[in-house]
Amino acid sequence: MGATKTDHFTDKQNAIATLAKALGHPARVAIVDYLLKVDACICGDIVNELPLAQPTVSQHLKELKNAGIIKGEIEGNTICYCLDKNSIDKLQSYFANISIKLETKKKDCC
Amino acid sequence: MGATKTDHFTDKQNAIATLAKALGHPARVAIVDYLLKVDACICGDIVNELPLAQPTVSQHLKELKNAGIIKGEIEGNTICYCLDKNSIDKLQSYFANISIKLETKKKDCC
DNA sequence: AATCTTTATTGTAATATTGCAATATAAAAA
DNA sequence: TTTTTATATTGCAATATTACAATAAAGATT
Numbered sequence: 001m002g003a004t005k006t007d008h009f010t011d012k013q014n015a016i017a018t019l020a021k022a023l024g025h026p027a028r029v030a031i032v033d034y035l036l037k038v039d040a041c042i043c044g045d046i047v048n049e050l051p052l053a054q055p056t057v058s059q060h061l062k063e064l065k066n067a068g069i070i071k072g073e074i075e076g077n078t079i080c081y082c083l084d085k086n087s088i089d090k091l092q093s094y095f096a097n098i099s100i101k102l103e104t105k106k107k108d109c110c
Numbered sequence: 111m112g113a114t115k116t117d118h119f120t121d122k123q124n125a126i127a128t129l130a131k132a133l134g135h136p137a138r139v140a141i142v143d144y145l146l147k148v149d150a151c152i153c154g155d156i157v158n159e160l161p162l163a164q165p166t167v168s169q170h171l172k173e174l175k176n177a178g179i180i181k182g183e184i185e186g187n188t189i190c191y192c193l194d195k196n197s198i199d200k201l202q203s204y205f206a207n208i209s210i211k212l213e214t215k216k217k218d219c220c
Numbered sequence: 221a222a223t224c225t226t227t228a229t230t231g232t233a234a235t236a237t238t239g240c241a242a243t244a245t246a247a248a249a250a
Numbered sequence: 251t252t253t254t255t256a257t258a259t260t261g262c263a264a265t266a267t268t269a270c271a272a273t274a275a276a277g278a279t280t
Contacts, residue, residue, distance in 0.1 A: 008161035009136035013143065017136040024131030025238085026119035033123065036211055044256065051118035056239050058258055063237095079257070085212045092209050095202035101146055102195045135268085154226070163270050168228055170268095189227070 019091055022067030027052060028060050032069065035083050044079060129201055132177030137162055138170050145180065145193050154189055 009017075023029055027050060034049050046061070047054045061081060064070045069088075072081040119127075133139055137160060144159050156171070157164045171191060174180045179198075182191040 009140050013136045013139040017134055017139045020130045020132075020139070021134030022130075024127055024134040026123045026127040027238095029123040029127045029130070030119050032208070036208055047257090052238095053240050054257075055241080055259080059238080062258085083208065083212055085209065088205055088208050088212065092202065092205035095198055095205065098142070098146055098193065098198050099195065099202050102193055102198065137268095157227090162268095164227075165229080165271080166269050172228085173267095 015090070016094055018067050019069065019087055022064050022069050025060065027057075028064055028069075031057075031060060031064060032083065035070065035081060046079075125200070126204055128177050129179065129197055132174055132179050133201075135170065137167075138174055138179075141167075141170060141174060142179065142193060145191060156189075 023032065030050055031046060034046060047057045050057055052060075061070070061079075065072075065081070067087070068084055070081045071084045072079070133142065140160055141156060144156055157167045160167055162170075171180070171189075175182075175191070177197070178194055180191045181194045182189070
């Protein structure tokens with residue numbers, strides 16, 4: 001095998017997994033960090049920021065976009081990619097909820 | 111190639127990527143959800159909860175543990191795995207920070 | 221001790237990911 | 251229009267992931 005059985009899990013579980021997976025590579029975390037650092041969407045020099053070749057960066061951007069972490073399109077000679085706050089918030093609230101529930105958990109044997 | 115160039119990114123980026131990657135599969139999200147739902151650490155029936163064979167579940171648990179999402183050991187006939195609040199909090203604060211920064215961002219072209 | 225129960229490990233096949241060179245595409249500049 | 255600049259796509263090789271059958275390991279039960 002090797003293919004993930006996504007149809008056996010809930011939509012929410014699949015949604016979280018998709019978002020998390022997109023950030024499961026340091027290059028993509030670095031892209032997110034960069035998009036956050038530069039207070040603009042004209043980010044044509046992501047390639048220069050990363051220790052990766054241009055096609056590789058382009059591929060990572062594509063995956064971030066497919067997962068919904070970033071949005072935007074290219075505009076002429078410059079790309080215009082922004083973080084999608086909606087997706088970030090989904091992740092944030094998912095983990096916040098876990099954290100709160102763990103806080104009030106009685107039995108903690110580990 | 112195929113190997114990730116982890117040495118070219120910051121420790122924090124690698125740390126976030128490792129945690130996110132561990133949750134980048136719906137089965138592992140389902141395991142986290144289950145560990146949170148059952149208010150105890152004796153969780154010997156995770157296998158019955160998931161649509162996966164026992165070795166596969168064991169492997170996913172191993173990956174969650176390696177990444178630091180869960181902690182614990184087996185105790186006799188029952189496993190005792192708990193969520194590691196520290197890791198969850200790392201993810202939560204990472205995304206919360208992004209969300210806050212996005213909130214106050216001036217230029218949003220997308 | 222022999223058996224049962226539970227989890228881990230090994231081996232293997234199928235599939236996915238990562239990375240880049242080469243090339244294509246498309247808008248901007250000359 | 252030609253050239254430049256910036257990004258995307260294709261094709262391919264190396265590696266990683268996913269899944270499970272078979273088996274091992276180890277504590278619990280009889």
